[in-house]
Amino acid sequence: MESYEILESTGVATRDMFENLLPSSERRAKGPYIVMECYEEIPCNPCVTSCKFGAVQMEELNKCPHVDYEKCVGCANCVSHCPGLACFMINETVGDGKIDITFPYELKPVPAKGDIVNALDRKGAVVGKAEIVRVLSGPRMDHTNVITMRVDQELIYDARNISLE
Numbered sequence: 001m002e003s004y005e006i007l008e009s010t011g012v013a014t015r016d017m018f019e020n021l022l023p024s025s026e027r028r029a030k031g032p033y034i035v036m037e038c039y040e041e042i043p044c045n046p047c048v049t050s051c052k053f054g055a056v057q058m059e060e061l062n063k064c065p066h067v068d069y070e071k072c073v074g075c076a077n078c079v080s081h082c083p084g085l086a087c088f089m090i091n092e093t094v095g096d097g098k099i100d101i102t103f104p105y106e107l108k109p110v111p112a113k114g115d116i117v118n119a120l121d122r123k124g125a126v127v128g129k130a131e132i133v134r135v136l137s138g139p140r141m142d143h144t145n146v147i148t149m150r151v152d153q154e155l156i157y158d159a160r161n162i163s164l165e
């Protein structure tokens, strides 16, 4: 089955769809970068308007966003402004076989820095442990909690959310 057919029937993007979005290995080695897992063409563009660095382009409102990775500074502003919860920031420069994944979190209670939680995959299954290393919230984040979890490097595709138990 083709990747997009799998997405349509399961709601879960395949690994190759995710990998096709990634910047060059040189850019990945420089620091945090955004990945916009926005695979379907929908009339939406807060990712464009919320980026103060002009790093997100869209041919027209019904197209998928395109990121200019030379301009993306990894500020996470788009993570909180995306209504589709489709923007994730990844930092592969952490070291010790770990990476940081930043994601929007709309559940309660909100975890605190230092908490050890379960990392969940795209279907909600536990795939490992995560350490919470940053929690952003408030007006600057459009009142959406933006959480950064530290996980094993191999979870770069899988880890997309957390559970606190």
Ligand code: SF4
Pocket: 033, 034, 050, 051, 052, 053, 054, 055, 056, 067, 071, 072, 073, 074, 075, 076, 077, 078, 079, 089
């Ligand atoms: S992380 Fe910041 S700089 Fe990068 S695309 Fe999002 S808003 Fe723009």
Ligand code: SF4
Pocket: 036, 037, 038, 042, 044, 045, 046, 047, 048, 065, 081, 082, 083, 084, 085, 086, 087
């Ligand atoms: S704001 Fe989010 S859902 Fe809307 S087009 Fe951008 S990435 Fe997709």
